[in-house]
Amino acid sequence: MKISSLGEFGLIKLLSEIISSEGADRTVEGIPLITIGDDAAAWYCNSPVETASTDTMVQNIHFTLQNTTWRELGWKALSSNLSDIAAMGSTPQYAIVSLSLPGDTDVDSVSQLYHGMAGLAHRFNTAIIGGNISNAPLLVITISLIGSSDGSLLTRSAAQANECIAITGYTGSSAAGLHMIKTQLSLDDETSSLLRSSHNQPYPRISEGQLLLRHGVRAAIDISDGLIQDLAHLCKASGVSAHIFADKIPIHPLVRNAFPSDCLNFALSGGEDYELIFTAPRKVIEDIKKDTGCPINIIGDITDGNPGQVDIINNEGTVITQNSHSGWDHFSPRKL
Amino acid sequence: MKISSLGEFGLIKLLSEIISSEGADRTVEGIPLITIGDDAAAWYCNSPVETASTDTMVQNIHFTLQNTTWRELGWKALSSNLSDIAAMGSTPQYAIVSLSLPGDTDVDSVSQLYHGMAGLAHRFNTAIIGGNISNAPLLVITISLIGSSDGSLLTRSAAQANECIAITGYTGSSAAGLHMIKTQLSLDDETSSLLRSSHNQPYPRISEGQLLLRHGVRAAIDISDGLIQDLAHLCKASGVSAHIFADKIPIHPLVRNAFPSDCLNFALSGGEDYELIFTAPRKVIEDIKKDTGCPINIIGDITDGNPGQVDIINNEGTVITQNSHSGWDHFSPRKL
Secondary structure (H helix, E strand, O other): OEHHHHHHHHHHHHHHHHHHHOOOOOEOOEOOOEOEOEOOEEEEOOOOEEEEEEEEEEEOOOEOOOOOOHHHHHHHHHHHHHHHHHOOOOEEEEEEEEEEEOOOOEHHHHHHHHHHHHHHHHHOOOEEEEEEEEEOOOOEEEEEEEEEEOOOOOEOOOOOOOOEEEEEOOOOHHHHHHHHHHOOOOOOHHHHHHHHHHHHOOOOOHHHHHHHHHOOOOEEEEOOOOHHHHHHHHHHHHOOEEEEEHHHOOOOHHHHHHOOOOHHHHHHHOOOOOOEEEEEOHHHHHHHHHOOOOOEEEEEEEEOOOOOOEEEEOOOOOEEEOOOOOOOOOOOOOOO | OEHHHHHHHHHHHHHHHHHHHOOOOOEOOEOOOEOEOEOOEEEEOOOOEEEEEEEEEEEOOOEOOOOOOHHHHHHHHHHHHHHHHHOOOOEEEEEEEEEEEOOOOEHHHHHHHHHHHHHHHHHOOOEEEEEEEEEOOOOEEEEEEEEEEOOOOOEOOOOOOOOEEEEEOOOOHHHHHHHHHHOOOOOOHHHHHHHHHHHHOOOOOHHHHHHHHHOOOOEEEEOOOOHHHHHHHHHHHHOOEEEEEHHHOOOOHHHHHHOOOOHHHHHHHOOOOOOEEEEEOHHHHHHHHHOOOOOEEEEEEEEOOOOOOEEEEOOOOOEEEOOOOOOOOOOOOOOO
């Protein structure tokens, strides 16, 4: 059955039911005041500060339906927004979904998309409270996510010279996953499964962002465009520069094993890892390490140089690149 | 100059400057805590309840660049969201803009779009606090708008049998404007100017929505899909039906004069009027009339019939249509 047969309002009813069935119609605090079906959604403000991010995924620009299933797509579209909220140390609360798609899309495909999105929303106690559905010649998903905060936030502009730079988890796994899917590379099951989920079902670092704040960290950014580029954004916003040690970059052993020559490039410039880069004194980072099961690695230092410059240094102490612009620019064509 | 030459981050910088130059970087209460340039925006919550709406405009589905200038498009994209917030009786506060567009778009065109949007935002004390820009084969604009409320809201579900149905302003002017633009109809300057602005620069009924609430009105919806269809949504949500008197529908004299035979159809099914339909006892509506310069007209009654049914009655008391589905369905093709 095509969505054009079901009609706009039939589709909205079906998707509301999916949201409820996945438990994504409420937060831990309860049901929002007004949800899907009115002119706007409404909720009680229970926190002194709120945060909001938005992200768009355009078919054949950010994803293809060959490389990503509908369910993965729903997950990934929400995940990139959750990651922005994580990078503020904020708590996600409410998602608003704007979906544009062709009328001949199968109802089952859109249902899968919503199951993926609502399932992830529920894991992070986020309610999907509204949205918009419209016709378009290709699939475009925009999600806006509202978060809450007690007032302390991680920002891009708070990094200071002499702080260490650290990172959660591993980088390069998403780019390695995209490479594997695109080239239909056959790898062992464990590697293949890790890479596919790293690319299509990234796990946002919500609790880690909050943990950083509790330890007094003030500067962070998530890796969406690539480690070097996102670190350069953070440095530019803070008026500082960075030294990164290539051999300290955390690359998953399975990724290193599968792509021994490409893995560093994936890790530095690949993007869509949705890990957090943050800066703090070494002692603070050591304390954070003891307080989480998430891998935390120090990869370099904030320095007092040219704002926005990121130098990558090899294990002989030589700068191997100063390029701060290798990463995702939305107007530079890139093959998916 | 094309936006691909300027690059994503150069474009974001330029658009931030336009937002500031139009005064749309702040609300009446002041500058938000964090705006464009971080992972998410943030603001202090100063109201007990917040509201949020979202709307998307897709090129060649909701607009064409032949019928609408870039500046008008920016205005209109924000206006449809402001109208949703108006229909809740809420106060607009923060807008988040997600823009997808081809890399060969002129920088000047995008600048015009933002001037149109930021200019309207400023008029309604709304700050544009964040967004996303990405590449796409066609232009798609999604705006999410956050509003504030003291806790009382207009909803679609509060209409009660025996209340009168009233409407702000005139309906059908937007559809008449689209017809004029599409057919390149030559009309006198006054009519032409009214129709063009009705279609491309609709004025959201923010202060009127708040006025309704102050007078104790509880049920409202804005006209985006067409008077009959939107009234049917309100009736369905409230479990009631409606009688509308065709000769009470407020049609602007210039529209009636230019389109004597089509004007009623434009008014009932045209859509994009962004006026408010609301229900209340007659006495309340008479009081509201005295309290505003905006035309307010009673057009019918809420009845205790089949939920969602809207009967249009002519001046002989005959039901001329019961069709509650003539209006915009996003998966029914419509010629722009």
